Amino acid sequence: xxxxxTLRQGLPQRACRGLTEQVLIRxxxxxxMLAAVLALTGCAVSESTAPAGPTLVPAPGSTSPxxxxxxxxxxxxxxxxNGTPITLTIDDQVITATLHDNPAANALAQQLPLTLTFDxxxxxxxxxxxxxxxxxxxxxxxxxxxxxxxxxxxxxxxLVLYYGDVGYWNGxxxxxxxxxxxxxxxLSGPFTVTITTQ
Numbered sequence: 428x429x430x431x432x433t434l435r436q437g438l439p440q441r442a443c444r445g446l447t448e449q450v451l452i453r454x455x456x457x458x459x460m461l462a463a464v465l466a467l468t469g470c471a472v473s474e475s476t477a478p479a480g481p482t483l484v485p486a487p488g489s490t491s492p493x494x495x496x497x498x499x500x501x502x503x504x505x506x507x508x509n510g511t512p513i514t515l516t517i518d519d520q521v522i523t524a525t526l527h528d529n530p531a532a533n534a535l536a537q538q539l540p541l542t543l544t545f546d547x548x549x550x551x552x553x554x555x556x557x558x559x560x561x562x563x564x565x566x567x568x569x570x571x572x573x574x575x576x577x578x579x580x581x582x583x584x585x586l587v588l589y590y591g592d593v594g595y596w597n598g599x600x601x602x603x604x605x606x607x608x609x610x611x612x613x614l615s616g617p618f619t620v621t622i623t624t625q
Contacts, residue, residue, distance in 0.1 A: 511536045512625040515588075515605060517618055523625075524577060524605035531579055532602040534561035535586070540623040543586060546616070551591030553611055555620070560584035561600075569597035577603040 511526040513536070526532040535557075543555035563581045571594055572578045578587040579600040588605060590612040605611065 510603060513539065513603070514623055514625055516621040516623070517610075517614065520610060522605055522607045522610060524603055526577070526603035527601065529600075529602070530565035531561040531563065531600045535579075535602055536624065540621060542619060542621045544617050544619050545588065545614075546618075547614075548587075549591075549593075551589065551593050553588040553590070553614065554580065554583075554585040557584050557586050560586075561602075563598075563600060566600045569595060570599040570601045571595035572599055572601055573604075575604050575606070575608045576601050577605055 510528045510532060513524045513526055515522040515524055526536050538559060541557075543557070545553040545555040548554045557579075560581065561579060563579075570578070572587075572589045574589055574592060576589045578589060579585070579602055580587050580596075581598045581600060586602075587599075588611050590608050593599075
């Protein structure tokens with residue numbers, strides 16, 4: 428096969444009976460893709476231009492405002508892995524869990540045992556209303572809970588079991604973790620949970 432190299436529009440090409448475009452694409456595709464990705468991502472918003480607090484917008488199908496996620500001024504600190512071992516009992520099923528060693532989780536631990544009625548919310552979390560929600564004093568202003576986290580939604584006074592990703596929200600406190608995400612996710616309708624220390 429007879430091949431020759433040429434220079435066209437500043438790029439080297441190899442002309443071999445119809446292979447010119449294939450060689451050019453293979454040689455320059457990674458750089459072209461990188462340039463396209465960089466062009467599409469644009470510039471990041473600096474923290475100084477981010478809003479200072481949550482923006483309230485109506486939830487789909489609702490007229491009541493729901494806060495949009497905003498970054499916390501104090502940051503979403505990672506909870507301490509030491510804490511209080513607890514159990515979540517649903518009918519005859521026992522799920523092990525741990526409350527973190529932080530002010531809100533410690534306040535919740537002092538209220539145990541508790542029996543609460545949970546229900547699904549937005550297909551990512553199960554929520555129950557607490558009669559005496561823990562204070563957010565000493566906690567970050569918000570958090571981005573992990574799947575399998577036990578949380579507090581302070582504005583509603585709700586205890587939350589996260590089985591899906593909700594992102595960062597002001598007003599969330601990470602209180603602990605539970606072990607069987609699939610079991611919590613599978614529960615439908617209102618269900619009763621008894622929370623006790625081990």
